[in-house]
Amino acid sequence: xxxxxxxxxxxxxxxxxxxxxFIFIYGFMAYTQKDASSFTSIFALLFTILTMSSYAYDEVAxxxxxxxxxxxxxxxxxxxxxxxxxxxVALSFAFSTVFTIVLNFILGIANIYLGxxxxxxxASVIVxxxxxxxxxxxxxxxxxxxxxxxxxxxxxxxxxxFIKKAANAGMIKIPTRLLEISKIAIQYRFIVIPIVxxxxxxxxxxxxxxxxxxxxx
Amino acid sequence: xxxxxxxxxxxxxxxxxxxxxxxxxNNLVKQYDDFKLNHINFQVPKGSIMGxxxxxxxxxTTTMKAILDLIxxxxxxxxxxxxxxxxxxxxxxxxxxxxxDGSNLHDNLNVNNINLxxxxxxxxxxxxxxxxxxxxxxxxxxxxxxxxSRGMKMKLSIVIALSHHAKLLILDEATSGLDPMVxxxxxxxxxxxxxxxxxxxxxxxxxxxDIEKIADYVTFIHKGNIVFSKNKDDLIYQHGLIxxxxxxxxxxxxxxxxxxxxxxxxxxxxxxxxxxxxxxYNNFKVDRTTIEEIMLFITRxxxxx
Numbered sequence: 001x002x003x004x005x006x007x008x009x010x011x012x013x014x015x016x017x018x019x020x021x022f023i024f025i026y027g028f029m030a031y032t033q034k035d036a037s038s039f040t041s042i043f044a045l046l047f048t049i050l051t052m053s054s055y056a057y058d059e060v061a062x063x064x065x066x067x068x069x070x071x072x073x074x075x076x077x078x079x080x081x082x083x084x085x086x087x088x089v090a091l092s093f094a095f096s097t098v099f100t101i102v103l104n105f106i107l108g109i110a111n112i113y114l115g116x117x118x119x120x121x122x123a124s125v126i127v128x129x130x131x132x133x134x135x136x137x138x139x140x141x142x143x144x145x146x147x148x149x150x151x152x153x154x155x156x157x158x159x160x161x162f163i164k165k166a167a168n169a170g171m172i173k174i175p176t177r178l179l180e181i182s183k184i185a186i187q188y189r190f191i192v193i194p195i196v197x198x199x200x201x202x203x204x205x206x207x208x209x210x211x212x213x214x215x216x217x
Numbered sequence: 218x219x220x221x222x223x224x225x226x227x228x229x230x231x232x233x234x235x236x237x238x239x240x241x242x243n244n245l246v247k248q249y250d251d252f253k254l255n256h257i258n259f260q261v262p263k264g265s266i267m268g269x270x271x272x273x274x275x276x277x278t279t280t281m282k283a284i285l286d287l288i289x290x291x292x293x294x295x296x297x298x299x300x301x302x303x304x305x306x307x308x309x310x311x312x313x314x315x316x317x318d319g320s321n322l323h324d325n326l327n328v329n330n331i332n333l334x335x336x337x338x339x340x341x342x343x344x345x346x347x348x349x350x351x352x353x354x355x356x357x358x359x360x361x362x363x364x365x366s367r368g369m370k371m372k373l374s375i376v377i378a379l380s381h382h383a384k385l386l387i388l389d390e391a392t393s394g395l396d397p398m399v400x401x402x403x404x405x406x407x408x409x410x411x412x413x414x415x416x417x418x419x420x421x422x423x424x425x426x427d428i429e430k431i432a433d434y435v436t437f438i439h440k441g442n443i444v445f446s447k448n449k450d451d452l453i454y455q456h457g458l459i460x461x462x463x464x465x466x467x468x469x470x471x472x473x474x475x476x477x478x479x480x481x482x483x484x485x486x487x488x489x490x491x492x493x494x495x496x497x498y499n500n501f502k503v504d505r506t507t508i509e510e511i512m513l514f515i516t517r518x519x520x521x522x
Contacts, residue, residue: 003337010330011323057323066321069285069387070338071307217287 004072004080005087007063008054015050022046027099034107036100037118043099044122047092051085051130055142065217078138078212082205085130093123124193131200135207138215236299239263239385239417245283246292252441254279257293259436259446264414266407268428268449269421270512271438277421278318280438281389284419285315298385311341314378316391320370324363328356331377339381347380354402368399375403379410386410386418392427400424404431425509435508439516449508456511457491457503460484469498476514487514 022042030039058064067077096119104112132152137145166172185192238260245257254276261267271277282288284295286302295302298309322331328351336342351358354372362370371391378386386407392400408431410416422428428435429449436446445452456475463484466477473494475487487506488494495503 003334006337007323007326007334010334011325014325057325061323062319062321063323065287066315066317068287069310069313069315069317071310071340072338073304073307214289216289217282 001072001076001080001083004067004077005084008057008080008084011057012050012054015053019046027103030099030103031106036096036103036115039099039103040096040115040118040122043096044092044126047088048126048129050088051081052137052142052146054081054084055137059142068217074212074215075209078205078208081134082201082208085134086127089123089126089130092126093119096122120190120193124197127197128200131197131204135204135211138208138211236296237262238296239298240267240284240419241296242280242284242293243295244293245280245290245295247279247283247288247290252276252279254283255441257438257441257443259443261417261419262434263417264411265433266411266418266420266431267434267436268432268508269419269436269438270423270425270428270508272516273423275438276441277423277438278389279441281387281419281421284387311339311381312384314381314383314386316371316374316378316386316388318390318393320362320365320367320374322362322370322373325361327361328358328373331373335377335380341381343380343382347376350376350379368395371395372399372403375406379406384415384417386416386420388418388420388422390422391420392422392424400427407431425507425512429508437512437515444512444515452508452511453506455489455491456506457488457494458506458510459486459488459501459503461486461501465501469501475511476517478514478517487511 026039026042030036064077068074097116100115100119101112104114133145133149136148136152139145140148163172163174167174240261242257242259245254247254252274257276257280269277269280279288283290284297284302286305297305298312300306300309326334332344332347335347336344351373354369354376356365356369356373356376362373365373375391378388388407392403395403404427407418407420411418418431420428420432432449434447435449435452437444459469461484463479466474466484466486469486469488473488473490475489477487478485487510488503491503494501
């Protein structure tokens, strides 16, 4: 397991310089705009790409076939990718948090923790994104999965857009009960989100394991 | 047992730890839309090199993948070092060194990175042996694999396979696409590995000359069927090649004929049971044959008996 993670981190090391450049540019932009939220979202996006890149590297090298001949189980290969994703999300979260606090301090903002919720939401969105996409990548491989992602993420966006439009025009009425539940969920977001993410991750992992167990190379 | 079974027992089969065989394949079936591994049976004796030969698309790689549990098999069972190949325990997997057709390592890595990674994958990884082979093969330590030639990549894969005290090497087309000098160097390493009588090699290749150089046993697969799995020397001693006139072929008892190849000067006949044949027919000069010729006659001979 450690070997697999080390392999991914060594492969991703080449992104360090580009990341440094992005941090500098977007850090400077956040400073001039006196707002760290754009930095948080960009940084979350960059870290999201890294997990996908690790799959792409493995796919190009045809690594999995080779790894399965070593003392590594199929479960470990799947698990290592979930660990990698969570580690990268944790890194992204830690970095964004530190950056936001430091920027708030430099800018002399009274509430030094202002904007940290954006870091929390960004990290949660990435975990949810990967809970859905990792089984798809496991099944199809990263190249084919990229096309599917577009469809998977565009459909809810388009549907959401039309529901909102229809609701605004008074064509449909969103059930009051649903709105109440949403309000409660937002109110207790620091409890609800982790529970939802844990359930999503668990289901996602179980599906990915089952897919990978049956995979032929 | 369904269908035709190709059974080639080199000796008795046993599935336990003390088996004489490093690998035992019993009645292996794998069906694809356009290809079938058809009831494959053969064993790789411990302490030997088994050459696994056949033309491209004959089923070598599919059989290798089945052995390595990379594909699901439809029927049969495979035993490696005394355990079922499906879900082989980690301690057994650690005793197997595998070299695949490609390098299967990431282009961004260098030798030092690979050492660090493998140390964490193989509990029995031996850094000293790894770097000794790296030096011996003149593999640059700081260059990334992207800058390696195919030969260098294959050597590195072999070095990895040899650096964790493997008892069994499974090599799939490990010498294909390499120049003769590099191939010779690699074959020497395999022979060195075989100095330990507990060590075994299963070596698939379509380069028959490599198999002839180092193998003790040869298993020949053709269109998903095992044609033979025998001791290499026995194969060569038991077969012979006759050059004669076309009309003389009819004088030979068909029971001896493996295949006939005709050309405008006459005919070439591959015969089996050479010793018996020579006692019966002293008017034919029987030449020594090669594994390659035996294979060619079986697959392409005008007649097969």
